[in-house]
Amino acid sequence: MTKFKSLGLNDTLLQAITDLGFETPSEVQEKTIPILLEKDTDLVALAQTGTGKTAAFGFPMLQKIDIKSRTTQGLILSPTRELCLQITNEMKNYGKHEKGLNVVAIYGGASISDQARAIKKGAQVIVATPGRMKDMISRNMIDISKIEYCVLDEADEMLNMGFYEDITEILSYSPGDKSTWLFSATMPREVATIAKKFMHNPVEVTVGSANVGSSQVSHEYYLVNARDRYSALKRLADAQPDIFSVVFCRTKRDTQKVAEQLIQDGYNAGAIHGDLSQNQRDMVMRSFRNRQIQMLVATDVAARGIDVDDITHVINYQLPDEIETYTHRSGRTGRAGKTGISMVIVSKSEVRKISSIEKKIQKKFEKKDIPSGDQICEVQLYHLANNIAKTEINHEIDIHLPKLNEVLEDFSKEELIKKFFSVEFTRFNNYYKKSKDLNVEGRRSNYEEDQKDSTRYFINIGAKDDFDWMTMKDFLKDLLNLGKDDVYKVDVKDSFSFFNTDDKHQELVLSVFSEFQLEGRRVSVEISKDKGRDGRSGGRGRGGRDRGRGGDRSRSGGGDRRRGDHDRGDKGERDRGSSDRGGFKKRSGGFGDDKPKFSGKRRGRSDKPDSKGTGGKRRRRV
Ligand code: ADP
Numbered sequence: 001m002t003k004f005k006s007l008g009l010n011d012t013l014l015q016a017i018t019d020l021g022f023e024t025p026s027e028v029q030e031k032t033i034p035i036l037l038e039k040d041t042d043l044v045a046l047a048q049t050g051t052g053k054t055a056a057f058g059f060p061m062l063q064k065i066d067i068k069s070r071t072t073q074g075l076i077l078s079p080t081r082e083l084c085l086q087i088t089n090e091m092k093n094y095g096k097h098e099k100g101l102n103v104v105a106i107y108g109g110a111s112i113s114d115q116a117r118a119i120k121k122g123a124q125v126i127v128a129t130p131g132r133m134k135d136m137i138s139r140n141m142i143d144i145s146k147i148e149y150c151v152l153d154e155a156d157e158m159l160n161m162g163f164y165e166d167i168t169e170i171l172s173y174s175p176g177d178k179s180t181w182l183f184s185a186t187m188p189r190e191v192a193t194i195a196k197k198f199m200h201n202p203v204e205v206t207v208g209s210a211n212v213g214s215s216q217v218s219h220e221y222y223l224v225n226a227r228d229r230y231s232a233l234k235r236l237a238d239a240q241p242d243i244f245s246v247v248f249c250r251t252k253r254d255t256q257k258v259a260e261q262l263i264q265d266g267y268n269a270g271a272i273h274g275d276l277s278q279n280q281r282d283m284v285m286r287s288f289r290n291r292q293i294q295m296l297v298a299t300d301v302a303a304r305g306i307d308v309d310d311i312t313h314v315i316n317y318q319l320p321d322e323i324e325t326y327t328h329r330s331g332r333t334g335r336a337g338k339t340g341i342s343m344v345i346v347s348k349s350e351v352r353k354i355s356s357i358e359k360k361i362q363k364k365f366e367k368k369d370i371p372s373g374d375q376i377c378e379v380q381l382y383h384l385a386n387n388i389a390k391t392e393i394n395h396e397i398d399i400h401l402p403k404l405n406e407v408l409e410d411f412s413k414e415e416l417i418k419k420f421f422s423v424e425f426t427r428f429n430n431y432y433k434k435s436k437d438l439n440v441e442g443r444r445s446n447y448e449e450d451q452k453d454s455t456r457y458f459i460n461i462g463a464k465d466d467f468d469w470m471t472m473k474d475f476l477k478d479l480l481n482l483g484k485d486d487v488y489k490v491d492v493k494d495s496f497s498f499f500n501t502d503d504k505h506q507e508l509v510l511s512v513f514s515e516f517q518l519e520g521r522r523v524s525v526e527i528s529k530d531k532g533r534d535g536r537s538g539g540r541g542r543g544g545r546d547r548g549r550g551g552d553r554s555r556s557g558g559g560d561r562r563r564g565d566h567d568r569g570d571k572g573e574r575d576r577g578s579s580d581r582g583g584f585k586k587r588s589g590g591f592g593d594d595k596p597k598f599s600g601k602r603r604g605r606s607d608k609p610d611s612k613g614t615g616g617k618r619r620r621r622v
C-alpha cells in the first residue's frame with residue numbers, strides 16, 4: 001500500500017486500492033502512474049496482457065479529472081465490447097469512493113438510446129468501442145470536444161481489427177491539446193504510425209520486451225489444385241488433432257458452405273459471417289471460446305470481432321483480395337506471447353500472391369506439403385495413445401472388470417494394444433489408404449511466366465448488364481463448366497469486361513461463345529492482346545463490398561480473453577451434435593443457393609472419412 005501511496009495517488013483512490021486487495025503496483029503501474037500524475041504528457045506504454053495496464057491509466061485519469069464537473073473529460077477506446085465493459089467495471093471500482101463519478105460504456109450490439117441517455121446525465125469518463133463511438137459522435141449524441149485525456153487501449157488490437165479510420169475520425173472531434181495515452185501489448189509498425197500521427201513527443205514506457213508485431217506467427221503455404229482445396233483443409237485439420245483455428249473464406253457463401261461441409265464430415269466446426277443474427281453470432285462465438293468449436297469458419301468482416309487467445313492456426317482457405325487483409329487474418333493467432341501458424345491453401349493461379357504478401361509482411365513463407373494419409377494416421381494414433389496415457393481412470397468401470405477380463409483374458413498386452421488401436425486406426429486408414437497426394441508440383445511462378453500460359457479475353461458484357469466481377473466470374477465458370485480458379489483476372493468495365501483462363505481452355509471458351517446469347521443478345525468473346533494487370537483480378541469490387549460495415553455488431557462477440565477461463569481440451573471434444581447447437585445451420589441460402597446444374601459436380605466429390613459422417617467420433621475422448 002505504501003508503495004501505491006508513493007506513486008502519488010490520493011486517499012480516496014488508495015482506499016479503493018485497499019478494497020480491491022492490490023498490494024503492490026505492477027511494473028507498468030509503477031512506471032506510468034507517477035509520470036501521468038505529474039505532468040500532462042502523451043505516453044506510449046508497451047506491456048504484455050495481464051500486466052495491469054487498466055489501473056496504470058485508470059488511476060491517473062480518475063485523479064486528474066474534475067469529478068464535480070459533468071463534462072466528459074476522459075475517453076478510453078478499446079477494441080471489443082467485452083474489454084469495454086471490463087474497463088468500465090474496473091474504472092467504477094477504482095472510483096467507487098469518488099462521489100458523483102459517472103463512467104459510461106459505449107459499445108455496439110446494445111440500445112443506442114439507452115447509451116445516449118446515460119451520456120446525457122453527464123459522464124466524466126466514457127469507455128467505448130470505436131464503431132459505436134463514431135456512430136454516436138456523428139449523431140451528436142456525444143460531445144468529446146472538451147476531453148483532456150484520451151486512452152487508446154490495446155492499440156495493436158484495434159488496428160488489427162481495422163479500426164484505424166474510425167479512430168482517426170473520432171479523434172478529429174477531440175481537442176488538439178489533450179493528452180493521449182496509448183497502451184499496447186505489441187509495437188507493430190502500424191502502432192508506431194498512429195503514435196507518430198496522434199501524439200506529441202510521447203514518453204515511452206516499456207515493460208519486459210516489447211515484441212515487434214506478430215513475430216510469433218510463422219507463415220506456411222500449401223500448393224494444391226483448386227478442386228482439392230477442401231480435401232486439403234481436412235487433411236491439415238486431421239494432422240492437427242488439437243487444432244483450434246479460424247478458417248478464412250472470401251465470401252459469406254463459401255464460409256457457410258465450408259462450415260456445413262466440415263460439420264457434415266464430423267468436425268467441430270461453425271461459421272461466423274454477416275448473414276447471421278447477432279444472437280447466432282454470439283452463440284457461435286461462445287461455442288468457439290469454450291472449445292466446442294475447433295474450426296471457426298469466418299469472413300474477414302465477421303472475424304474482426306474475434307478476440308480469442310490461444311488460436312493455434314489461422315487457415316486461409318482462400319487468399320483475401322487485399323494483402324492488407326492477410327495481416328489482419330494472421331494476427332488472430334500468435335497473441336499474448338503465444339506462437340501461431342498462419343497457413344495458406346493456394347492454387348497455382350494465385351500462388352504468385354504469396355510473394356506480394358511476403359513483401360508486405362516482411363516475412364518468408366515456408367512451402368509445405370499437405371500431409372499424406374499415412375502421416376495423418378500416424379499422428380492420429382499417437383494422439384490417441386497420448387490421450388489414453390493422460391486419461392484418469394474412472395473407477396465406476398471396476399465392477400465390470402471381471403467380465404471384461406474374461407472376454408479379453410487370452411490376449412497379451414501387445415495384442416490388446418494392437419486390437420484397441422485398430423478400432424480407431426481402421427477408419428482413418430480406410431479413408432486415407434487410397435488417398436492421393438494432394439500436393440501440386442510447381443514452383444512459385446512469377447508474373448511473366450504466368451502470363452505465358454494464360455489467355456486474356458474480351459467479352460462484350462459488363463457492369464451495365466448487372467455484372468460485378470464476382471457475378472461475372474461465377475457466370476463464366478458455370479457456363480464453361482470450369483473450376484473456381486480456372487477463370488481469373490476478371491475485370492468488369494461498364495459495357496465490356498476482361499477475364500483470363502489458362503491457354504488450355506482457349507478452345508473451350510471460344511467454342512462456347514461462338515454462338516452464345518444472353519437475353520436475346522449475342523455475347524461475343526475475343527482474345528485480347530492486353531494480358532491483364534497482375535494480381536488484383538478485379539479485387540477492388542469485392543474488397544469494397546466486403547468492407548461494408550455493419551457497425552459495431554459485426555465486431556463484437558469476443559470474450560474475456562485473458563483470464564484463462566477456457567481450459568484447453570477440457571470441454572473441447574464433443575461430437576458434432578453439439579456443434580449443431582451453435583445455430584449455424586439455421587440461415588437460409590448456403591448450399592441451397594447453388595444451382596444444381598453447376599454445383600453437382602463438386603458436391604459429388606465430397607471427401608469424407610466415412611459415409612455415415614461418424615468422423616466426429618474420432619474427436620471423442622478416449
Ligand atoms: P492488462 O490490461 O495489462 O491486460 P488488466 O489491467 O486487465 O491487465 O489487469 C489484469 C488483472 O490484474 C486484473 O484482474 C486486475 O484487477 C489485476 N491487477 C491489476 N493491477 C494489480 C495489482 N497491482 N495487484 C494485483 N492485481 C492487479
Ligand code: MG
Binds near residue numbers: 053
Ligand atoms: Mg488491458
